[in-house]
Amino acid sequence: MNSINEIIAYIFIAIGLAFDFFGCLGLVRFPDIYNRLHSSIKCVTLGTSSILFGLFLYKGFTHTGVKALLCIGFLVLTAPVSAHVLARSAHKSGVKLWEKSVCDKYAEDKK
Amino acid sequence: MIKVRLNIFAATFIFWLILSWTLTAENIIIGAVLGICVSFLTSELFNKDAKLLKKPLRYLWFFYYIPVFLWECLKANIDGAYRVIHPSLPMRPGIVKVKTNLKSETALTFLANTLTLNPGTMTVDIDQAGGFLYVHWVDVKTDDVEKATEYIVRKFERILMRIFE
Known part of the structure; x- marks a missing residue:
């Protein structure tokens, strides 16, 4: 029983690490701040949640495991807000979109 | 207003107990004191949406x-x-x-x-x-x-x- 729990925990941690890696790779490869925020916020939120869930499965209902579960809640609630604030402040302070971007309704409406 | 405060107190107190996970006297006292502080500080923020919870x-x-x-x-x-x-x-x-x-x-x-x-x-x-x-x-x-x-x-x-x- 215990070992099955541990194996599932390792699988979750591995998936989380893979998604975190892709998120950080996107941070390097994507062309402008908005696309970078996309990859970093999405992949890192689910990746880190997956790692924390794996930790919960590994530790069970002890004080470590329960704190990991609560951290997932905090992370999912706060990460999108930080992405929104970063994107909005970047746009307000005049950071341009990538030159191949299709449209920018936000800039049109602000004029 | 009292009702809202009591709800917030209950929510924060239970949340604190889950977070600390071990039931000792120190944890319960700290949770109660913090719950009272938080319920007085934030009751105005949650006042208008309280009816949705029912x-x-x-x-x-x-x-x-x-x-x-x-x-x-x-x-x-x-x-x-x-x-x-x-x-x-x-x-x-x-x-x-x-x-x-x-x-x-x-x-x-x-x-x-x-x-x-x-x-x-x-x-x-x-x-x-x-x-x-x-x-x-x-x-x-x-x-x-x-x-x-x-x-x-x-x-x-x-x-x-x-x-x-």
Whole structure:
């Protein structure tokens, strides 16, 4: 029983690490701040949640495991807000979109 | 007002007990003191939405919302990973404008957060008075307001309207 729990925990941690890696790779490869925020916020939120869930499965209902579960809640609630604030402040302070971007309704409406 | 404070106190106290997990006298005393402080400091913030907590149907819709949201989040991650490892970066990024019928602040916050974790979309700004959201979209299919609303917002708007409005 215990070992099955541990194996599932390792699988979750591995998936989380893979998604975190892709998120950080996107941070390097994507062309402008908005696309970078996309990859970093999405992949890192689910990746880190997956790692924390794996930790919960590994530790069970002890004080470590329960704190990991609560951290997932905090992370999912706060990460999108930080992405929104970063994107909005970047746009307000005049950071341009990538030159191949299709449209920018936000800039049109602000004029 | 007293009722709201009692609710907040109960919520924070139970939350603290779960967070500390071991039932000792110190934990209970600290939790009670902190709960009283928090309930006095924040009761005005939660005063207006307190009536929503009494309707059980909303909780059922919330439990329906969680798996739908997790599935979309997983799709978003696979989509993002595909775009990252593809050698030519398949993207047509742009900021589009979408409409929403949601009015309350909680519902708009949840909608914006959900969109940020959905495939290919990220909320940049909200115009609460007009009911518009400015969404950065990695793969712009249309820059028309109505069509973009169909593509991006509709699916979660239906659920969130039943939970929060």
